Amino acid sequence: MTIPLMSLEETKQFEAEFLTKHSKKRKYDWDNMVVNQGFPISKTEMPSVNYNGPTLPDYLYRQGWRISCRKTKNPDYPLFVKRTA
Numbered sequence: 001m002t003i004p005l006m007s008l009e010e011t012k013q014f015e016a017e018f019l020t021k022h023s024k025k026r027k028y029d030w031d032n033m034v035v036n037q038g039f040p041i042s043k044t045e046m047p048s049v050n051y052n053g054p055t056l057p058d059y060l061y062r063q064g065w066r067i068s069c070r071k072t073k074n075p076d077y078p079l080f081v082k083r084t085a
Helices: 008-019 058-062
Strands: 038-041 067-071 079-083
Touching: none
Parallel strands: none
Antiparallel strands: 038 079, 067 079
């Protein structure tokens, strides 16, 4: 038995109702971040030495959000993320 597909309208409604809400834990508190607010990323939170920083969730990027990930001179917090738009 195959699972029936939703119509386009049903799919949009389902996504709007359930997928934009945080059903899973997120590492970064994107929803409460305002323009020109930022946070440092500690060395222990970086998955690798060449880590360039996090990426925005698609739904925020489509809303016009932009972030800047910059390297710092602080050895304990080598990256700083700032919301720019």
